[in-house]
Amino acid sequence: MGVFTYEMEVVTKIPPTKIFKAFVLDGDSLIPKIAPQAIKNVELIEGDGGPGSIKKITFGEGYQFDYVKHKVEALDKENLTYSYSVIEGDALMKSLEKITYEIKIASSPDGGSICKSISQYYTVSNFEIKEEQIKAGKEKSSGLFKALEAYLLANPDA
Template identity: 60%
Template sequence: MGVITYDNEITSSIPPTKMFKAFILDSDNLIPKVLPQAIKNVEILEGDGGVGTVKFITFGEGSQYKSVKHRVDGIDEANCTYSYSIIEGDVLEAGDLEKISYHVKIEPAADGGSVCKTKSTYHTKGIKEITEEKIKEGKEKAHAMFKAIEGYLHANPHAYN
């Protein structure tokens, strides 16, 4: 098995705790509302939302993929961190991937906003390469989702206080 890791940072004018509540804690409800073309539905298959929870995510019409299973690996509200893995679905079946793991940390920024730091780890079957194009595509999708949530929070300033 090979392992390929990359980091990504996205800045926001929204404070970290508010962004964590919206982007992480309520993402199952909020993202299908804000970006229905990206994610159509999220269903909990097992668990209560905490560590070990397995979710079935159905992508929207605008996605090249149909669905994935997502497992919550860690969550720390006090430190605004969240870890999860894609463990099943056509995202993995489309290539030579065993799983994709993510670690998200939303930190305070000097201007009162936040910085979302994400580490993505691709676990490949055998010795495979993940193209720069695929990495760039993943970063762009994450950026669009984050900015859509930020836009929602600006339009609804009393949400997630």
């Protein structure tokens, strides 16, 4: 088994607590409204949404994958950090044991936020992840984050 680690950073004009609330705390209901082509729905299977909870994410029509299940590993509302693991679903492609994500949102000098994400892909045997797969995943994540930013800028009371 190998572990491949990738980092990503997205800058937004939205203040840290607001983007954390929208992306992490309200994301399960908000993101399917904003980007139904990407995420059709999020269903809480087990738990209350906090650590140990299991969520099933169903992707939109024509998306590359059908669904994944996430396990919430940690949620720290004070420090604006969130971590979860993809533990099941066709996104694992029978070649990955799991994928873990650690998200930290911090203030940027202009009053907005910097969202830092660390992804770790745990491969089965000697499977190797191609750079274009990672790039495509980063672009989708960044696009979803930017769609959320556009929604919040257009709806400041949301």
